[in-house]
Amino acid sequence: MVQLVGPLRKELADSVSSCRVLVVGAGGIGCELLKNLVLTGFRNIEVIDLDTIDVSNLNRQFLFQKKHVGKSKAQVAKESVVQFCPKANITAYHDSIMNPDYSVEFFRNFALVMNALDNRAARNHVNRMCLAADIPLIESGTAGYLGQVTIIKKGLTECYECQPKPTQKTFPGCTIRNTPSEPIHCIVWAKYLFNQLFGEEDADQEVSPDTADPEAAWDPSEAAARATASEQDGDIKRVSTKDWARSTGYDPVKLFNKLFKDDIMYLLTMDKLWRKRKAPLPLEWSELQKQGEHSHFSLVEEMLGGGLKDQHVLGVYGYSQLFSESVKTLSSQLAERGAGAELVWDKDDPPAMDFVTAAANLRMHVFSMNMKSRFDIKSMAGNIIPAIATTNAVIAGLIVLEALKVLSGDLDQCCTIFLNKQPNPKKKLLVPCALDPPNLNCYVCASKPEVTVRLNVSSTMIQTLQDKILKERFGMVAPDVQIEDGKGTILISSEEGETEGNNSKFLSDFGIRNGSRLQADDFLQDYTLLVNVLHSDELGKDMEFEVVGDAPDKAPTPSTQEEGKNITNGNKDSAQPSTSSTGNNMHDHRKLLDAETGEAPAKRQRLSQQQHADNEDDDDLIALD
Amino acid sequence: MVEKEDAIISEEEAAQYDRQIRLWGLDAQKRLRGSRVLLVGLGGLGAEVAKNLILAGVKGLTLLDHELVTEESCRAQFLIPVDALGQNRAQASLERAQFLNPMVEVEADTDKAEDKPDDFFLKFNAVCLTHCSRDFMVRVDQLCAPKNIKVFCGDVFGYHGYMFADLGQEHQYVEEKPKVVKQSEDANDGPEAKKPKVDPNETTMVKKTASFCSLKEALEVDWMGGKAKTNFKNIPVGYFLLQVLLKFRTDKGRDPQPDSYTEDSGLLLQMREDVLEAMGVSIDLLPPNFVSYCFSEMSPVCAVVGGVLGQEIVKLARACRMGTRRRRRPKQPGPS
Numbered sequence: 020m021v022q023l024v025g026p027l028r029k030e031l032a033d034s035v036s037s038c039r040v041l042v043v044g045a046g047g048i049g050c051e052l053l054k055n056l057v058l059t060g061f062r063n064i065e066v067i068d069l070d071t072i073d074v075s076n077l078n079r080q081f082l083f084q085k086k087h088v089g090k091s092k093a094q095v096a097k098e099s100v101v102q103f104c105p106k107a108n109i110t111a112y113h114d115s116i117m118n119p120d121y122s123v124e125f126f127r128n129f130a131l132v133m134n135a136l137d138n139r140a141a142r143n144h145v146n147r148m149c150l151a152a153d154i155p156l157i158e159s160g161t162a163g164y165l166g167q168v169t170i171i172k173k174g175l176t177e178c179y180e181c182q183p184k185p186t187q188k189t190f191p192g193c194t195i196r197n198t199p200s201e202p203i204h205c206i207v208w209a210k211y212l213f214n215q216l217f218g219e220e221d222a223d224q225e226v227s228p229d230t231a232d233p234e235a236a237w238d239p240s241e242a243a244a245r246a247t248a249s250e251q252d253g254d255i256k257r258v259s260t261k262d263w264a265r266s267t268g269y270d271p272v273k274l275f276n277k278l279f280k281d282d283i284m285y286l287l288t289m290d291k292l293w294r295k296r297k298a299p300l301p302l303e304w305s306e307l308q309k310q311g312e313h314s315h316f317s318l319v320e321e322m323l324g325g326g327l328k329d330q331h332v333l334g335v336y337g338y339s340q341l342f343s344e345s346v347k348t349l350s351s352q353l354a355e356r357g358a359g360a361e362l363v364w365d366k367d368d369p370p371a372m373d374f375v376t377a378a379a380n381l382r383m384h385v386f387s388m389n390m391k392s393r394f395d396i397k398s399m400a401g402n403i404i405p406a407i408a409t410t411n412a413v414i415a416g417l418i419v420l421e422a423l424k425v426l427s428g429d430l431d432q433c434c435t436i437f438l439n440k441q442p443n444p445k446k447k448l449l450v451p452c453a454l455d456p457p458n459l460n461c462y463v464c465a466s467k468p469e470v471t472v473r474l475n476v477s478s479t480m481i482q483t484l485q486d487k488i489l490k491e492r493f494g495m496v497a498p499d500v501q502i503e504d505g506k507g508t509i510l511i512s513s514e515e516g517e518t519e520g521n522n523s524k525f526l527s528d529f530g531i532r533n534g535s536r537l538q539a540d541d542f543l544q545d546y547t548l549l550v551n552v553l554h555s556d557e558l559g560k561d562m563e564f565e566v567v568g569d570a571p572d573k574a575p576t577p578s579t580q581e582e583g584k585n586i587t588n589g590n591k592d593s594a595q596p597s598t599s600s601t602g603n604n605m606h607d608h609r610k611l612l613d614a615e616t617g618e619a620p621a622k623r624q625r626l627s628q629q630q631h632a633d634n635e636d637d638d639d640l641i642a643l644d
Numbered sequence: 645m646v647e648k649e650d651a652i653i654s655e656e657e658a659a660q661y662d663r664q665i666r667l668w669g670l671d672a673q674k675r676l677r678g679s680r681v682l683l684v685g686l687g688g689l690g691a692e693v694a695k696n697l698i699l700a701g702v703k704g705l706t707l708l709d710h711e712l713v714t715e716e717s718c719r720a721q722f723l724i725p726v727d728a729l730g731q732n733r734a735q736a737s738l739e740r741a742q743f744l745n746p747m748v749e750v751e752a753d754t755d756k757a758e759d760k761p762d763d764f765f766l767k768f769n770a771v772c773l774t775h776c777s778r779d780f781m782v783r784v785d786q787l788c789a790p791k792n793i794k795v796f797c798g799d800v801f802g803y804h805g806y807m808f809a810d811l812g813q814e815h816q817y818v819e820e821k822p823k824v825v826k827q828s829e830d831a832n833d834g835p836e837a838k839k840p841k842v843d844p845n846e847t848t849m850v851k852k853t854a855s856f857c858s859l860k861e862a863l864e865v866d867w868m869g870g871k872a873k874t875n876f877k878n879i880p881v882g883y884f885l886l887q888v889l890l891k892f893r894t895d896k897g898r899d900p901q902p903d904s905y906t907e908d909s910g911l912l913l914q915m916r917e918d919v920l921e922a923m924g925v926s927i928d929l930l931p932p933n934f935v936s937y938c939f940s941e942m943s944p945v946c947a948v949v950g951g952v953l954g955q956e957i958v959k960l961a962r963a964c965r966m967g968t969r970r971r972r973r974p975k976q977p978g979p980s
Contacts, residue, residue: 020906021905021909021936022905023902023905023936023940025719025720025940026937026940026941028936051947054947055943055947058688058719058720058721058943059943074659074660075659075660075662075663077660078660078661078664078700078701079663081699103721103723103724103725103726103740104722105726164955326670327653327658327670328658330670398666403663404663405663405667406663406664406667407667407955408696408699408700408951409696409700409952409955410955411951412692412696412948412950412951413948413951415947416944416948417944417948418944419943419947420944423944448952
């Protein structure tokens with residue numbers, strides 16, 4: 020005779036109440052998921068989240084209230100849940116899941132792991148931990164009205180990394196530095212500028228004119244000549260942007276004129292660039308101030324019209340003022356922190372956001388683009404993904420329903436489920452799809468994972484191999500690398516300090532050449548990857564390496580491009596184009612599990628601790644007449 | 645009666661609603677802020693709908709429920725404190741509901757919904773009925789829909805759930821369609837140029853009208869008639885399950901309870917035969933094992949149905965884009 024405990028049959032109810040589960044993330048999906056789990060009868064739940072509560076979370080992360088802003092999400096989530104279910108035994112960790120404390124053994128404690136994440140790095144990591152521990156993982160994602168749930172089980176289904184995911188779109192250096200044509204180029208430039216002036220200087224985030232731009236040369240050899248000439252010219256001092264700014268006392272007027280007048284005038288001398296493009300128009304501070312004093316300032320009137328303050332577009336005078344104010348605020352923040360201090364850009368930090376808004380808009384104006392509101396810029400600069408409660412509620416409900424199948428041993432009934440914005444032609448809003456089997460060539464879950472990487476062995480540093488290739492591209496957290504040379508020469512050790520001396524050496528210095536093989540291990544993830552090295556000195560510009568067999572860079576992910584179209588009037592629809600065919604919907608959905616938010620690094624651990632190379636780096640060229 | 649919307653949006657609202665304003669826009673958020681919704685029934689599904697509407701930022705939400713808190717209701721719902729046994733369900737849910745968003749006017753009404761006079765319902769822009777009897781839902785639908793008050797119904801029975809929406813005979817909405825670019829007259833462009841091109845980046849807003857059928861019509865479909873027969877394959881089992889469970893609710897004044905599983909499951913099986921026979925359909929359309937999956941309210945199912953219901957109501961309140969056409973199961977062969 021069937022026995023029920025609430026809506027569940029007794030056997031299932033018993034496993035539900037006795038098993039231990041792990042929830043990774045206590046945000047939009049996480050809050051809904053915790054609620055569903057305890058109301059379904061789960062009693063032993065561990066939840067982990069490194070983030071703290073922000074006011075913009077409150078429209079959907081219903082376990083939090085205004086009074087909780089600033090506190091740990093995992094901690095407050097636990098407290099709120101225990102209020103309506105005191106019997107629930109919840110352990111909360113205010114920590115990053117990538118912390119080595121959460122070893123494979125830790126993961127083995129659970130019957131099931133459920134992700135409620137918003138970034139790929141963490142998803143990759145949890146994927147590997149669950150594969151190593153052989154624990155079923157339920158993966159999910161939401162963006163706007165769309166959502167997706169799927170199951171990952173070693174040997175049975177694809178893992179999270181079986182299908183190559185499009186990498187985050189990056190723009191070529193010369194587009195950012197010389198020839199921006201879209202607002203996003205100016206926004207990226209402004210973020211780079213922030214780092215160059217106030218934050219961690221990054222050799223890949225140059226903002227000054229790129230003299231080596233091949234497009235600028237009438238004659239290929241000219242570009243090289245120009246570059247060498249500027250290095251040798253005694254009049255041009257090579258100092259870092261930060262040092263230069265400091266030497267002027269972060270004078271906003273001097274900064275303004277350098278960035279929006281001098282550098283622009285320099286670009287104009289590279290006349291080939293402007294043959295087919297509209298040339299940029301330099302701005303001059305004092306001219307602008309004179310104009311500004313005579314202009315009408317209708318901001319106040321507009322505000323009374325009921326719009327959002329942030330959605331207004333100021334004039335170029337207004338943004339010059341904003342630039343000046345934010346530079347003053349940021350430079351004094353920097354000064355307060357003492358020598359060697361660095362600020363970290365955060366979209367929710369008003370002066371940091373003001374600075375990027377102002378700098379990006381001024382640059383847009385210089386390059387004849389229509390300026391954008393702070394609201395729009397924040398979306399693009401901050402990679403903001405619009406989010407609502409109902410999508411997360413539905414997805415979290417589906418996660419638990421799949422979880423019950425897993426616990427009942429009915430993995431064959433599990434599937435991937437897509438939540439659409441509108442019903443498909445078969446009138447379904449929720450579309451189930453069969454799970455795919457593992458990719459036998461997956462560089463993570465195949466029995467002996469292997470990849471081939473094309474790079475220049477004479478110009479690629481060990482540091483790059485570690486940070487850009489193994490960590491960023493292949494998701495390792497703490498790699499150990501040895502050369503398969505019969506001697507097992509150690510190239511990189513995850514132990515601090517052991518191989519630091521190798522960092523700025525080149526691969527060729529260790530005898531690595533075309534056809535060499537490297538064995539990379541991540542002990543925590545229990546993951547070994549064999550890397551075949553292909554030497555090439557003809558990589559594309561701005562490309563440091565290429566993974567052979569990768570899908571080419573696809574269209575920008577929703578977090579950058581589509582957001583730009585999405586804002587203001589509200590007449591525009593959400594990130595996904597309106598379509599009625601299932602096929603398109605599923606393709607769009609592929610992006611969901613990749614969607615990244617641009618959270619401030621301060622709130623989450625940096626994946627790669629970028630260490631500065633020596634002073635041989637190509638610093639900004641400052642022309643001082 | 646729609647209240648005049650407040651033109652100004654405060655900094656507080658802008659900060660809190662930021663992520664949804666970026667999805668549906670500021671104007672939509674303001675319109676949302678002008679709508680008043682009635683929610684009947686604060687069980688598992690009701691709590692989910694309440695949460696979703698309150699978080700979205702409606703002007704006011706009235707929680708109407710005459711039932712008292714039992715152990716079962718405590719277990720199924722996250723708004724009721726554990727020490728509230730014996731209190732009225734709406735009243736007990738009020739405090740936590742209000743905490744979800746202090747900017748929404750949430751109130752509790754402990755009366756029996758069936759005893760409310762007609763004009764009570766006319767004060768709202770939208771009405772959402774859960775845990776209601778079939779007759780009552782039909783009555784409210786017939787009362788409200790002609791007056792342009794949007795009617796929503798929903799329930800969760802164990803693993804199953806449904807939602808229904810009646811947006812009236814002449815529901816006007818706006819749909820975003822890609823713009824069709826006019827072709828040039830230049831003959832030199834060749835045959836390709838004659839085809840109307842669709843510009844994926846440009847869209848226009850097209851005004852449309854949709855006609856929804858009433859709940860009564862949906863529940864009283866004649867399955868023996870010609871048109872209905874052909875649609876059989878597309879009708880989910882849930883439709884017939886719903887008919888059986890609504891009958892149970894009418895006859896017993898409550899939903900099937902785990903405590904009386906033996907008695908209730910026997911009754912359900914009997915009703916299955918009676919109901920399907922009266923509808924003139926084969927008993928095979930609803931396999932008998934449904935009885936072990938329709939008791940109580942499954943929390944994840946409440947989350948899914950509540951999420952969809954909540955989103956539909958919010959969509960109406962925003963009233964700036966198309967509501968999905970027929971948002972109930974089954975798809976019924978109504979006037980096209």
